[in-house]
Amino acid sequence: xxxxxxxxxxFEFLKQAFANDGFDVKYFDNPQKPGEKIGYLEYQGxxxxxxxxxxxxxxxxxxxxxxxxIEGDAYQMGYLLGMMAEPQVERMATEFVExxxxxxxxxxxxxxxxxxxxxxxxxxxxxxxxxxxxxxxxPDIPNDYIRELSGIYNGCLAVNQKSKVQWDKLWxxxxxxxxxxxxxxxxxxxxxxxxxxxxxxxxxxxxAYSLIGPSVADGRHxxxxxxxxxxxxVFQDTACLIIYNPxxxxxxxxxxxxxxxxxxxxxxxxxxxxxxxxxGVDMVPSMLCDPGRPxxxxxxxxxxxxxxxxxxxxxxxxxxxxxxxxSWLYPVADGGTGKACIIEAxxxxxxNSFPYFDYIPDHYKKHLPNIDFIKQMQQKYKxxxxxxxxxxxxxxxxxxxxxxxxxxxxxxxxxxxxxMRLLFPKVKYDPNVWGETGFVxxxxxxxxxxxxxxxxxxxxxxxDLVLVSNHAITPEMRLxxxxxxxxxxxxxDLNDIQWRYDALNYQVLTMLEAITKGQRGKVGxxxxxxxxxxxxxxxxxxxxxxxxxxxxxxxQHIQVEGSVSLxxxxxxxxxxxxxxxxxxxxxxxxxxxxxxxxxxx
Numbered sequence: 001x002x003x004x005x006x007x008x009x010x011f012e013f014l015k016q017a018f019a020n021d022g023f024d025v026k027y028f029d030n031p032q033k034p035g036e037k038i039g040y041l042e043y044q045g046x047x048x049x050x051x052x053x054x055x056x057x058x059x060x061x062x063x064x065x066x067x068x069x070i071e072g073d074a075y076q077m078g079y080l081l082g083m084m085a086e087p088q089v090e091r092m093a094t095e096f097v098e099x100x101x102x103x104x105x106x107x108x109x110x111x112x113x114x115x116x117x118x119x120x121x122x123x124x125x126x127x128x129x130x131x132x133x134x135x136x137x138x139p140d141i142p143n144d145y146i147r148e149l150s151g152i153y154n155g156c157l158a159v160n161q162k163s164k165v166q167w168d169k170l171w172x173x174x175x176x177x178x179x180x181x182x183x184x185x186x187x188x189x190x191x192x193x194x195x196x197x198x199x200x201x202x203x204x205x206x207x208a209y210s211l212i213g214p215s216v217a218d219g220r221h222x223x224x225x226x227x228x229x230x231x232x233x234v235f236q237d238t239a240c241l242i243i244y245n246p247x248x249x250x251x252x253x254x255x256x257x258x259x260x261x262x263x264x265x266x267x268x269x270x271x272x273x274x275x276x277x278x279x280g281v282d283m284v285p286s287m288l289c290d291p292g293r294p295x296x297x298x299x300x301x302x303x304x305x306x307x308x309x310x311x312x313x314x315x316x317x318x319x320x321x322x323x324x325x326x327s328w329l330y331p332v333a334d335g336g337t338g339k340a341c342i343i344e345a346x347x348x349x350x351x352n353s354f355p356y357f358d359y360i361p362d363h364y365k366k367h368l369p370n371i372d373f374i375k376q377m378q379q380k381y382k383x384x385x386x387x388x389x390x391x392x393x394x395x396x397x398x399x400x401x402x403x404x405x406x407x408x409x410x411x412x413x414x415x416x417x418x419x420m421r422l423l424f425p426k427v428k429y430d431p432n433v434w435g436e437t438g439f440v441x442x443x444x445x446x447x448x449x450x451x452x453x454x455x456x457x458x459x460x461x462x463x464d465l466v467l468v469s470n471h472a473i474t475p476e477m478r479l480x481x482x483x484x485x486x487x488x489x490x491x492x493d494l495n496d497i498q499w500r501y502d503a504l505n506y507q508v509l510t511m512l513e514a515i516t517k518g519q520r521g522k523v524g525x526x527x528x529x530x531x532x533x534x535x536x537x538x539x540x541x542x543x544x545x546x547x548x549x550x551x552x553x554x555x556q557h558i559q560v561e562g563s564v565s566l567x568x569x570x571x572x573x574x575x576x577x578x579x580x581x582x583x584x585x586x587x588x589x590x591x592x593x594x595x596x597x598x599x600x601x
Contacts, residue, residue: 007040007042007045007047010047011039011040011047011049014040014047014049014069014593015039015049017589017592017593018049018051018067018069020589020592021051021067021586021587021588021589021592022053022054022055022056022586022587023051023052023053023054023067024051024052024054025039025040025049025050025051025052026039026049026050026051026052027039028040028041028084041080041083041084043072043076043079043080043083043155044072044076046070046071046072046076046077046080046247047071047080048068048069048070048071048077048080048081048083048084049068049069050066050067050068050069050084050085051066051067051068051069052064052065052066053065053066053067053584053586055584056583056584056585056586057583057584058236058237058579058580058583059556059557059579059580059582059583060236060237060557060579060580061237063237065240065578065579065583065584065586066240066241067240067241067242067243067586067588068081068084068085068240068241068242068243068263069242069243069245069593070242070243070244070245071244071245071246071247072246072247072248073147073246073247073248074143074144074145074147074148074151074246074248075147075148075150075151076151077148077151077244077246078147078148078149078150078151078152078153078154078155078266079151079152079154079155079158080151080155081151081152081155081242081263082151082152082153082154082155082156082157082158082159082165083155083156083158083159084155084263085240085263085264086155086156086159086160086163086165088237088238088240088262088263088264089152089156089163089165089170089263089264090156090160090163090164090165091234091237091238091264092173092234092235092238092262092263092264092265093164093165093166093169093170093173093264094164094165094169095232095233095234096173096232096234096235096238096262096264097130097169097172097173097176098232099232099233099234100177100230100232101123101126101127101130101180102232103201103203103230103232104126104180104184104200104201104202104203105119105122105123105199105200105201106198106199106200106201106492107119109198109199110122110199118195118199121193121195122190122195122199122200125189125190125193125195126180129176129179129180129183129189130172130176130177130179130180131168131169131171131172131176133179133183134171134172134175134176134178134179134180134294135171136293137175137178137179137293137294137295137296140293140294140295140296140323140325141175141296141300142296142300142304144304145174145266145267145300145304148266149167149170149171149174149266152165152170152263152264152266153165153166153167153170165264170264173264173265174264174265174266174267174299174300175294175300177298178294178295178297178298178325178326179291179294181202181283181289181294181326182289182290182291182294182325182326183291184200184202184489185202185285185286185287185289185326185327185485185486185489186287186289186291186485187485187489188291189291191485196488197484197485197488197489198422198423198488198489198491200488200489201489201490201491201492201493202283202285202489202490202493203228203229203230203283204283204284204285204470204490204493204497205228205229205283205470205493205496205500205561206225206226206227206228206229206280206281206282206283206329206468206469206470206562207224207225207226207228207282207467207468207469207500207501207504207532207534207535208223208224208225208226208280208282208331208342208467208468208532209222209223209224209331209465209466209467209468209504209508209531209532210222210223210224210331210333210340210395210465210466211224211464211465211508211523211528211531212338212340212464213462213463213464213465214464214522215464215512215515215516215522215523216464216522216523217521217522217523217524218524218570219570220525220568220569220570220571221276221333221334221335221338221568221569221570222523222525222528222566222567222568222569223272223278223280223331223333223340223566223567223568223569224528224529224531224532224564224565224566224567225260225269225270225278225280225331225532225564225565225566225567226532226533226535226562226564227260227269227270227280227562227563227564227565228535228561228562229269229561229562230561230562231559231560231561231562233559235262235562235563235578236559236560236578236579236580237579238262238263238264239260239261239262239563239576239578239579240260240261240262240263240578241258241259241260241261241574241576241586241588242258242259242261242263243256243257243258243259243588243590243593244256244257244258244259244303244307245593245594245598246307252308254307254308255273255274255275255306255307255308255309255310256273256274256590256593256594256598257271257272257273257274257303257306257307257590258271258272258572258574258588258590259271259303259306260563260565260574260576260578261299261303265299266299266300266303267298267299267300267301267302267303268299268302268303268306269281269299269562269563269565270302270563270565270567270576271302271303271306272306272567272569272572272574272590273306273307273309273310273590274572274590274591274594274598275310275311275334275336276334276335276336276569276570276572277305277306277309277310277311277312277314277315277332277333277334277335277336277569278306278332278333278334278567278569279302279305279306279315279330279331279332279333280302280330280331280565281298281299281301281302281328281329281330281331282328282329282330282331282468282469282470283328283329283470284327284328284329284344284470284471284472284481285327285452285481285486285489285490286327286346286472286477286480286481286486287355287358287359287480287481287483287485287486288327288346288347288349288355288359288389288477288480289325289326289327289346289347290325290326290347291325293323293325293347294325294326295322295323295324295325295326295347295348296322296323296324296325297322297324297325297326297328297345298326298328301319301322301324301330302330304318305318305319305330305332310334310336311334311336311337311339312332312333312334312337312339312340312341313337313339315330315332315334315343316332316341316343316392319343319345319390320387320388320390321348321388322348323348324345324346324347324348324389324390325347325348326346326347327345327346327347327480328345329342329343329344329345329468329470329472330342330343330345331343331466331468333466333569334569335568335569335570335572339394339395340394340395340466341392341393341394341395341397341466342392342393342466342468342473343390343391343392343393344390344391344392344393344472344473344474344477345389345390346389346390346477346480347389348388348389349388349389350388351385351386351387351388354385354386354389354476355480356371356374356476356479357371357479359479359480359482359483359486360479360482360483361417361482361483361484363413363416363417364410364413364414364417364453364482366409366413367406367409367410367412367413368406368410368479369403369406373402374475374476377400377402377403377475380400381398381399381400382398383397383398383400383474385476386476386477390477391474391476391477393458393466393473393474394466395463395464395465395466396463397458397474399457399458399461399473400475401434401457403455403475404434404455404457406455407429407434407450407454407455408429408431410450410453410454410455411427411428411429411450411454412429413453414426414427414450414451414453414454415427415450417453419484420450420451420484420487422488423487423488423491424447424450424451424487424491425447427447427448427449427450428448430448433448434457435457436459436460436461436509437459437505437506437509437510438457438459438502439499439502439503439506440495440498440499440502441495441498441499441502443499444495444496444499444500444503444543444546446495446499447495448495449494449495449498451487451491451494452471452481452482452483452486452487452490452494453482453487455475455478456471456472456473456478456498456501457473458473459501459502459505459509460505460508460509462512465508465509465512467501467504467505467508468501469497469498469500469501469504470493470497470500471494471497471498471501500535503534503542503543504531504534507531507534507542508531511523511527511531525566525568528566528568529566529575529585530542532564532565532566533564533577535547536564536581537555537558537581538555538581539555547561547581555581555582556580556581556582557580557581557582558580558581559579559580559581560577560578560579560580560581560583562578563576563577563578564576564577564578564585565577571589571591572589572590572591573587573588573589573590574587574588574590575587
């Protein structure tokens with residue numbers, strides 16, 4: 001790390017890195033010399049710094065966008081962040097975690113019952129899962145993140161003894177959502193309380209892509225990640241970038257990373273390391289979860305991957321061995337090998353016990369292939385069977401198009417499914433929608449998907465492009481979502497999921513086709529940014545009405561749901577937009593904050 005000399009020299013080095021990226025260093029009160037200001041906080045010989053953007057500000061609060069730099073072992077990094085960001089940690093551990101639970105309630109359906117007791121019952125059960133049941137996850141959480149949470153907690157108290165930050169709330173913020181999702185996706189505990197599936201919902205909105213190859217300018221590799229998650233009217237003000245520079249002489253070497261996150265999270269919404277590997281995480285409702293052991297997943301797992309994995313291959317192996325208990329999609333790419341994949345993952349299970357048909361209603365099974373067909377397709381296309389409950393859908397994954405032939409029968413079964421008529425209209429089967437640039441739903445308002453009871457096509461066929469929204473595409477993993485409970489908790493979003501995947505695919509392929517025909521130049525940074533912000537309400541984006549249905553001229557004050565990030569994996573540049581669509585994105589060059597010995601894996 002760049003701290004082999006004095007702390008003052010180390011500070012000047014980092015101050016220059018911040019300046020080069022357009023940030024001024026915040027000066028804190030010097031705890032050692034009252035009345036003096038200092039540009040860093042020190043703890044046990046390690047320092048933390050906060051960069052404030054000179055130009056990018058929150059359009060509502062007026063506050064500049066923030067980038068934190070922290071170094072040391074897990075506890076030291078947490079302590080430094082807690083000292084620098086106590087107000088933001090407090091908001092995340094109180095307002096955010098208390099308000100985000102409402103994203104899991106289908107308020108419209110609950111209100112139809114005219115029974116306030118249903119809302120109270122669901123709320124109390126959700127709180128019990130978040131704050132109490134989730135504590136059972138601790139044995140599966142790596143000790144580094146428990147220590148870092150302890151550091152954040154103590155760092156907050158060190159600067160504000162009256163801080164509202166509490167350990168239980170920090171735990172719920174970081175690991176409670178995984179525990180909650182394991183229960184919501186599978187439904188057992190809710191069914192036991194006689195809570196119907198359609199009273200619940202899950203905020204399943206994310207997109208990502210990886211793009212390389214001859215159509216990309218200057219040999220770059222772009223990894224875009226659109227984290228569409230409720231802000232709970234908090235995240236838009238607390239979101240930031242954090243540069244983690246882990247140094248623990250007595251522990252395992254961990255790679256430096258830049259993370260899009262918010263203070264209070266030990267996990268990452270998206271992250272990239274100094275080797276040029278990047279990762280994100282997208283929700284995917286599936287029955288392949290273990291509410292009894294939710295395990296280690298999502299935001300914390302992807303951060304952990306970036307500290308330990310320099311390539312996509314290493315990341316796949318790392319996720320495969322993780323003690324997962326919740327279904328998620330993990331888009332991964334790296335600039336060194338040029339590889340990319342979508343890890344379609346559920347709970348970690350033995351390879352010989354994959355539940356291909358265990359969750360599917362009998363009504364649909366006669367319209368599905370049998371296990372012999374599945375094995376034949378795996379042999380024909382040389383695609384491996386599920387590995388410990390997951391399948392990596394690689395950049396050159398050969399999709400078995402024979403599965404699409406089963407969709408007509410599945411549509412017919414869906415239209416005769418009385419339980420599905422509760423929330424879904426009947427759909428018409430159209431054999432022409434499964435092609436490379438097709439749309440199952442021509443617009444986001446259409447509803448032509450038969451719930452989750454169909455094999456979703458893989459649109460991208462070039463090895464230079466990988467796409468994902470919120471549904472599994474490998475047929476084996478797709479089967480684990482063909483379930484009534486999953487259909488009902490996801491009812492409002494299943495068509496939107498397919499449309500977003502189809503829309504992003506269409507825009508990328510349209511751009512690539514124009515390049516091939518010589519009608520435009522190669523994909524540059526601005527093009528890559530426009531692709532990942534394809535739903536932005538900013539005039540000139542591909543679908544500005546997606547977030548601005550009423551054509552509000554004041555689109556600048558529309559909140560960014562979560563964040564949008566673009567990582568350039570060759571130069572290790574990270575760009576993120578969070579807050580409001582009228583805000584500027586911010587960027588950091590990760591390698592500028594590291595000494596020469598840290599500029600590669």
